[in-house]
Amino acid sequence: MLQKEGQVRIPAGCAISGIFHKDGTRETGERIIASIRPMHDRSNGLGGGFAGYGIYPEYADYYAFHVFYDTPEAKAACEKEIEHHFDIVDLSKIPTRRHPRITDEPMIWRYFVTPLHTKLTSSQLDEREFTSRFVIRINHTLDGAYIFSSGKNMGVFKASGFPEDVGEYYMLENYEAYSWTCHGRYPTNTPGWWGGAHPFALLSTTVVHNGEISSYDANRRFIEMFGYSCDLLTDTEVITYIVDYLGRKLGLTYREIANVIAAPFWSTIEKQAPTECERLTYLRNAFASLLVTGPFSILVGYTGGLMALNDRLKLRSMVVGEKGDTVYIASEECAIRAIEPTLDRIWAPRGGEPVIVNLHDGGKQ
Amino acid sequence: MTTAHANLTYYKELNEQLRQIDDTEITIENAVGQRYLGCGSSGKTLTIHGTPGNGLGQYLNGSTIEVFGNAQEAVGDTMNDGDIIIHGSAGDVCGYGMRGGRIFIQGDCGYRGGIHMKAYQDHFPVVVIGGRAGSFLGEYQAGGLILVLGIGQDGAFPAGNFCGTGMHGGKIVLRCDQAPAGLPRQVLVNEASPEEAASFAPYIDDFCRLFGGDAAALKAQKYYVLSPNPEAGYHQLYTYES
Numbered sequence: 001m002l003q004k005e006g007q008v009r010i011p012a013g014c015a016i017s018g019i020f021h022k023d024g025t026r027e028t029g030e031r032i033i034a035s036i037r038p039m040h041d042r043s044n045g046l047g048g049g050f051a052g053y054g055i056y057p058e059y060a061d062y063y064a065f066h067v068f069y070d071t072p073e074a075k076a077a078c079e080k081e082i083e084h085h086f087d088i089v090d091l092s093k094i095p096t097r098r099h100p101r102i103t104d105e106p107m108i109w110r111y112f113v114t115p116l117h118t119k120l121t122s123s124q125l126d127e128r129e130f131t132s133r134f135v136i137r138i139n140h141t142l143d144g145a146y147i148f149s150s151g152k153n154m155g156v157f158k159a160s161g162f163p164e165d166v167g168e169y170y171m172l173e174n175y176e177a178y179s180w181t182c183h184g185r186y187p188t189n190t191p192g193w194w195g196g197a198h199p200f201a202l203l204s205t206t207v208v209h210n211g212e213i214s215s216y217d218a219n220r221r222f223i224e225m226f227g228y229s230c231d232l233l234t235d236t237e238v239i240t241y242i243v244d245y246l247g248r249k250l251g252l253t254y255r256e257i258a259n260v261i262a263a264p265f266w267s268t269i270e271k272q273a274p275t276e277c278e279r280l281t282y283l284r285n286a287f288a289s290l291l292v293t294g295p296f297s298i299l300v301g302y303t304g305g306l307m308a309l310n311d312r313l314k315l316r317s318m319v320v321g322e323k324g325d326t327v328y329i330a331s332e333e334c335a336i337r338a339i340e341p342t343l344d345r346i347w348a349p350r351g352g353e354p355v356i357v358n359l360h361d362g363g364k365q
Numbered sequence: 366m367t368t369a370h371a372n373l374t375y376y377k378e379l380n381e382q383l384r385q386i387d388d389t390e391i392t393i394e395n396a397v398g399q400r401y402l403g404c405g406s407s408g409k410t411l412t413i414h415g416t417p418g419n420g421l422g423q424y425l426n427g428s429t430i431e432v433f434g435n436a437q438e439a440v441g442d443t444m445n446d447g448d449i450i451i452h453g454s455a456g457d458v459c460g461y462g463m464r465g466g467r468i469f470i471q472g473d474c475g476y477r478g479g480i481h482m483k484a485y486q487d488h489f490p491v492v493v494i495g496g497r498a499g500s501f502l503g504e505y506q507a508g509g510l511i512l513v514l515g516i517g518q519d520g521a522f523p524a525g526n527f528c529g530t531g532m533h534g535g536k537i538v539l540r541c542d543q544a545p546a547g548l549p550r551q552v553l554v555n556e557a558s559p560e561e562a563a564s565f566a567p568y569i570d571d572f573c574r575l576f577g578g579d580a581a582a583l584k585a586q587k588y589y590v591l592s593p594n595p596e597a598g599y600h601q602l603y604t605y606e607s
Contacts, residue, residue, distance in 0.1 A: 038373065038398040038418075268526055271547065314476045314500065317438050317457055332437050333456075334398025334416040338373075346435065348456065348475050350525065351500065 014210035015042035015184035029172025032180040046192025047185030048166035049158025052177030062112040066149035074144030086113035151204030158197035183208035214294030222289035258354035314351030484508030500525030507534040537591040557588040
């Protein structure tokens with residue numbers, strides 16, 4: 001029996017790591033696994049996961065659904081739903097290798113889909129809204145089925161276990177991405193389970209998070225007014241929906257999103273030049289309920305880019321390294337040095353100061 | 366001198382190896398995030414190449430640790446005595462709760478440097494930061510000295526927001542051209558008097574001896590001293606006082 005938020009408390013850190021190639025070069029998942037390994041003790045084996053962007057070029061125009069099923073019945077029911085709304089161009093089990101430390105796995109399937117034209121037209125929604133509503137509905141209503149990845153030309157791979165083991169389990173050496181993020185979990189308030197591992201994803205937005213959000217319930221109550229449903233039993237999920245809401249639905253830039261979720265203190269805002277002060281005041285007032293408090297360092301992955309952000313008090317560590325066109329971001333410098341001993345530059349961003357990197361040609365590969 | 370190669374050795378194993386070494390001079394090559402190096406030790410000289418992990422020199426009790434590279438979080442946490450010398454930058458919460466010994470950082474330090482530092486009897490903790498410090502520098506400082514040289518800052522205030530919040534002892538000395546504004550009410554700001562300048566000058570000499578630089582030129586510049594404001598202190602205690 002899964003225990004929900006509030007029913008169990010496991011005291012503890014977490015580890016995050018990311019690699020981003022601004023020139024669009026793609027690399028296998030081997031180095032991101034090597035990067036998270038030295039931070040082993042920031043996790044406790046109750047969750048690890050990866051997001052890779054650019055991994056499905058042959059299906060770049062199709063949504064890639066990665067789904068956990070607890071039972072064959074859940075699989076049958078979910079597939080019926082998918083078929084009812086989408087054209088499935090390919091489906092398969094996600095390849096895994098037996099791993100001594102990854103056990104109790106659910107059934108893990110992958111579908112490349114595109115919305116059925118008639119369904120999409122009659123819904124009067126744009127394609128992304130149509131797809132995101134479908135994903136939220138399945139995750140909220142269909143017991144035993146979790147669509148944990150739903151973007152185009154990207155994918156999330158996660159499990160209960162240490163991240164380096166999870167990477168080996170999913171055979172990430174067989175995928176090539178221009179952007180990788182990774183997470184090692186040390187659950188604080190919530191149970192360790194496959195769906196609760198990071199990254200959290202909706203469409204192509206993914207979030208990995210080291211920290212613990214004290215504003216979770218305030219954020220959840222607000223975001224659920226806009227059709228989102230927090231079903232995955234952990235705080236990071238809500239950050240994913242906030243980024244999707246502010247970015248995809250309202251059209252805020254990633255910098256503006258950072259200024260909302262890690263809004264500076266009023267005393268800091270007052271010190272800014274008048275136009276900046278006005279801008280920050282507007283964002284903080286307009287989206288007061290989306291201020292995320294408590295310690296966090298997050299990596300937000302999206303198509304063509306990556307944002308790193310610390311909470312405004314900087315209650316978690318994070319460093320950024322650069323070498324040529326490659327950017328490395330991790331909770332600890334050792335995670336970067338383990339895969340790139342020589343860097344052109346390394347620094348620790350300030351609290352609430354986003355680091356945003358994009359592919360050179362405006363997000364297209 | 367004995368050399369240990371860290372590479373990906375698990376921190377417990379590496380620290381165990383180090384404790385078995387009788388030699389007082391130890392060099393660690395290629396540290397990759399191993400935690401608690403030199404923790405609690407006395408009478409040793411540790412030279413570390415690479416990136417030592419969190420909690421470097423915690424509870425240090427007299428050893429000297431020299432790092433060629435950057436250090437991560439919680440350097441010298443609660444250290445009692447000894448020197449930690451970092452040829453690079455340090456992460457967050459360096460010198461947390463330290464009550465003796467010295468930490469010299471050639472570059473910058475992260476958030477919460479020297480928070481809860483305290484002097485104790487003949488112990489006097491000192492943190493010297495070559496570049497700039499992050500926010501919450503010296504928060505709740507109770508004793509000792511934090512000296513920020515602001516090298517490469519062009520005379521700008523070399524710390525972040527909320528510097529010295531809640532401080533009630535010790536001193537923070539900042540090299541900058543103008544008196545810092547907007548500091549918390551618990552903090553008094555004064556330009557360093559000649560006597561005060563003389564009291565921290567030896568640490569500038571030591572800094573330049575360790576990392577190079579012109580000590581005389583540095584000492585000739587303007588310094589501001591942050592000290593606790595007795596008028597804004599914590600008068601009301603939870604305990605009963607007759």
